[in-house]
Amino acid sequence: MAVYTEVSDEDLNDFIANYDLGDVVSCKGIAEGVENSNYLLQTTKGSYILTLYERRVKPADLPFFLALTEHLAQRGVKCPLPIHGRDGATLRTLCGRPAAVISFLSGLWPRKVAPRHCAELGKALAGLHLAGRDFKQRRANDLSVDGWRRLHGQIAAADAEKIQSGLHELIGAEIDDLAAQWPKALPEGVIHADLFPDNVFFMGETCSGLIDFYFACTDFLAYDIAVCLNAWCFEPNGAFNATKGQKLLGAYQAARPLAADEKVALPLLARGAAMRFLLTRLYDWVNTPAGALVKPKDPREYLKKLNFHRGISSAAAYGLA
């Protein structure tokens, strides 16, 4: 839930005048996306999302994200498309922040994930990976092994201890272990890297679109699957649901079969993905002031998931056929 920057009606009208979008009919801050300020903008031409980029998104990365979604959309991936202004630009400044108007995607994200959602997700994720194959730009994954070390160093041991005794040391040892084993070469390309249920829209039974590409980067494609196994296939009680894993992996492989080395690496990649979200959640937990508008998510959820993956010896446990 987030709207960090309040946009005045004058500023908004001046900004929208750069586009061929008609007149503003309505503009409401929406309680989605913790990283940016998002408005649902209605004009006489239709509905759009107005995004003001806040902390965490580096302005230098924005051209990558906007070019990527344009590339993917041209290849049939349903994702938000940046709207070009009359000057051709997709990125300009509003209230002192980088800002863009993005096409509006229909659909609802699933609050309660069912196996059928995981099948649609697997299909959409493979579609994204295939459509990204000929995207020429690269962006390193700054939340991979080196990023974990950096985050670990930024979280005081005493703060981590407050969450769980021994946590600081446990994370350090786990990062060392992951780093020693991390794959050197697997099929790579553009990954979403944050494909949680609130970033995947459905209309009825069908996936209607993927949003929020602001962590997208170049990395192992199977790492994206590992993120999804973490985000979609655990039950609220912490148990892994192999039926969901099977649906996700089966639908993915129907479009893009995994290579043997990707299958072998999957448990390790899933451990790494759990580490990534454990660390960012821990960092937010420690650094969110008491009166903040955004409630940080509990890092312990990902500590439990990490422990689950440590006990897995083969991707068959995820439901891999």
Add this chain to the structure above:
Amino acid sequence: MAVYTEVSDEDLNDFIANYDLGDVVSCKGIAEGVENSNYLLQTTKGSYILTLYERRVKPADLPFFLALTEHLAQRGVKCPLPIHGRDGATLRTLCGRPAAVISFLSGLWPRKVAPRHCAELGKALAGLHLAGRDFKQRRANDLSVDGWRRLHGQIAAADAEKIQSGLHELIGAEIDDLAAQWPKALPEGVIHADLFPDNVFFMGETCSGLIDFYFACTDFLAYDIAVCLNAWCFEPNGAFNATKGQKLLGAYQAARPLAADEKVALPLLARGAAMRFLLTRLYDWVNTPAGALVKPKDPREYLKKLNFHRGISSAAAYGLA
């Protein structure tokens, strides 16, 4: 900024099936309204607001609010209209809360109030009062003198002292003084009672609608003007802007001229209105836990306004012609 209740896609689709609104296309929590959960709902038939009534709104009062807006809309007031389900009902239950689908109003609320906004406001407020004349239902203003006493009793003296030394006693004495002088008889009818800028939408220069009738009640019509003088006519630096007051009062009187006793009472009513918002803000300030999602507004703004009105001897100071 508020979305208190997360509605699942299944619950939403079941709920919307009660209406002749087609299929749900999108439903996004909006960061407006601190009292209720509001969603911008798009269906194949159009845009709507889905409201789940949370704390502060008494379920028993909801039929009054919904009947009132229907009454006003039928008389040309641009306000949100409750949508009737196939069973005729406008109010039902969603996620254990009373909930309604409301028509969507176009427009933007003015983040920076200009005198021209105050003129439109005065015209709209008079229109609301005239359209409400033949509304038969009554609802007492539970945030008038008795309500202030109740709120004052619910705020610990020590908590008020933290805001300003002597504040608890000052408020008590001021309520006594207001109660002793409060008018017994002035023209009364339906008032909005909370017509702040974020409840008034504009399209370009024109007021396009009034929203959020959940404090509406039966009270002195001039008290509604007093609320607006407080909410619209002070500058961010705390100074009263008589040009704005003049625009508001002039436009109001062009549609509904004030009686002599209303004019005389205006400074007292404005003091009372400042007291009402001082008390509810103080109550929220004291009772909002540190980690809450909603940041309480500073009560001192209304203490300053109260002091301003105490120094006014005649409504001419507000710009009354």
